[in-house]
Amino acid sequence: xxxxxxxxxxxxxxxxxxxSVVVAEVDGRRAALTVSSLxxxxxxxxxxxxxxxxxxxxxxxxxxxxxxxxxxxxxxQENLAQHFARSVPPIVLWNGxxxxxxxxxxxxxxxxxxxxxxxxxxxTGDHTFFVGEVLSVEEGTAADSLTYVHRSYNAV
Numbered sequence: 457x458x459x460x461x462x463x464x465x466x467x468x469x470x471x472x473x474x475x476s477v478v479v480a481e482v483d484g485r486r487a488a489l490t491v492s493s494l495x496x497x498x499x500x501x502x503x504x505x506x507x508x509x510x511x512x513x514x515x516x517x518x519x520x521x522x523x524x525x526x527x528x529x530x531x532x533q534e535n536l537a538q539h540f541a542r543s544v545p546p547i548v549l550w551n552g553x554x555x556x557x558x559x560x561x562x563x564x565x566x567x568x569x570x571x572x573x574x575x576x577x578x579x580t581g582d583h584t585f586f587v588g589e590v591l592s593v594e595e596g597t598a599a600d601s602l603t604y605v606h607r608s609y610n611a612v
Contacts, residue, residue, distance in 0.1 A: 469605070469606060471605065472603045473493075473603060474492065474494060475490060475528075475602040476491050476526045476527060476529060477526070477527045478491045478518075478524060480514060480518040480561075481521060482521050485546070486549075486560070486561065487549070488514065488540045489540055490536075490538075491506050492604050493507040502589065502590035503587055504526070504572055506526070507583045507584070508586065510582055513546070518586060519577070521574070522573065523572060523574075524572055524574065525559070525562055525572070526570055527562050527563035528567045528568045529567065529602040530567045531567075531599070531601060532565075532598075534609040537609055539553070567598040567600070567601045567602075568594060570590050570591075570592060571590075573589050574586050574587065574588055
């Protein structure tokens, strides 16, 4: 990373971002990653976007998946954000993680969830920007959501 890239990273650390966990599953292989790049792109049709680094374990699985999910983390779910931000071996990635019974790609207790299908992807430097058509949306009952700013998680 050059100096300008480092300066960009430092500046964006000062800007609060929502925290979610994106999950994709293909042929029984399920991968997840903490993401702060989730954005709403369009309401008609309903579209969202995420930016995933090419070297992320989720990247290639996401490219192959028919659909993917995002759990928008609640204020008290910092432990989940940290867990899925680390490089955890796939064999133990889901150990001790509470998932919903109706869809094990969704994390229990989140502020909300959605399921999306990738309709477009754009190579953007060392990342791919995935555009997802929203297939379902559900709000959770959490009173707040998790954000990340200045290298720390905060409930808002």
